[in-house]
Amino acid sequence: MDYVIGIDLGGTWLRIAIAKNNNEKIKESILRKYILPTNLLNNDPIKKLENIIHEISKNIIDNIACICIAAAGKLDLKKSKIIFSPHSSIRNLSLSILEENLKIPIKLINDGVAGALAEWKLCIKNDNIVYIAIGTGIGGGIVVDGHLLIGKEGNAHEFGHMIVDINGLMECKCGGRGHWEAYTSGSGLPNLCKFLSKNYNEETPLLKKVINNNFNIKDIFEYTRKGDKFGMYVINEVIKINAMAIANLVNLYDPNVISIGGGVALKNPDLIIDPLNDHVSKYSFNTPPKIIPSSLKEETSLIGAILFAMEEL
Ligand SMILES: [Zn+2]
Known part of the structure; x- marks a missing residue:
């Protein structure tokens, strides 16, 4: 698999990047970046994330090794869930559903920990x-x-x-x-x-x-x-x-x-x-x-x- 996707799901902005996998120079490995307002995910965030990921990775969707979502808010990593995000409408968001739909492994981490x-x-x-x-x-x-x-x-x-x-x-x-x-x-x-x-x-x-x-x-x-x-x-x-x-x-x-x-x-x-x-x-x-x-x-x-x-x- 040649690519990975990184997502920073912040309180105000949703930043997404597609990068070449296992590149030593991380910043140079980034091929494309997108910034969207987080409130774009209001109402059915899983479907919207799925659509965004499909849209930005059209030709390479079968060649993505992993997606990592760095999310603001209280998490439950064992259940791969964002429990509560104080600055957005996200509540009890289960990323395993997104993983099943996309058929790409998804990792979840706190955005500050990723930082x-x-x-x-x-x-x-x-x-x-x-x-x-x-x-x-x-x-x-x-x-x-x-x-x-x-x-x-x-x-x-x-x-x-x-x-x-x-x-x-x-x-x-x-x-x-x-x-x-x-x-x-x-x-x-x-x-x-x-x-x-x-x-x-x-x-x-x-x-x-x-x-x-x-x-x-x-x-x-x-x-x-x-x-x-x-x-x-x-x-x-x-x-x-x-x-x-x-x-x-x-x-x-x-x-x-x-x-x-x-x-x-x-x-x-x-x-x-x-x-x-x-x-x-x-x-x-x-x-x-x-x-x-x-x-x-x-x-x-x-x-x-x-x-x-x-x-x-
Ligand atoms: Zn507080």
Whole structure:
């Protein structure tokens, strides 16, 4: 079999790539890439995934060794199921049905774990790393002493749902309270901003937009760069929360390097990634690691999915 398919099924985007199998240079092995909105899978996601895969691999469908789906959300790897994805409508999605229909082996993995595999094998090449994606939600993966952590059902590192606020002021999309991603992810940050606006007294252009409910996440970063005081206050809170959560990960896993990806972080490295090296060291017990942006950018999980698909079944 000459080809594999990698799929990154994220909260907002569905990225798909067809790659040549067993190619040493993974990035060059990619033949075709597609980006589609994840909500395209609403209503009958299995049928829609099946149609998309048929459409993009017309002439080579019989020559595909494996498909790996790197999915955001709570998984059950033993049953090959995506149980619950907080940022999409996917619930109890059984991939064994897709496997039967397509007659191609399908592997399932958490998207953050796929990202960690890609960072570990292709970029950082160090046996103790943490990969953190700050995007629509917050997720990631961990390699300790050369072992990629998976867990009993494949959810070993759902640190986006780690509790960072004992008062649970913010409600997470998963239904829990006080979870990290409810504060500083793309879906959480606007709510944090609204919450902080309630007790902020000085009038600023961003505050006005927030009070009128006429703002988006891009505004928060842009106004902050222009020196908006409320924006700077919000971003300082974001840096503090991210640094505390990351310090917890440093104390748990003792990594040499932390790589940060995900759309929110990669689009705003000056405000989200750069301040972390200084701030994490304030809160961590263990020796702080080097914190760097992911060099695979938005494709970290997709490339991880291709790597998984190429591994022996
Ligand atoms: Zn949660």
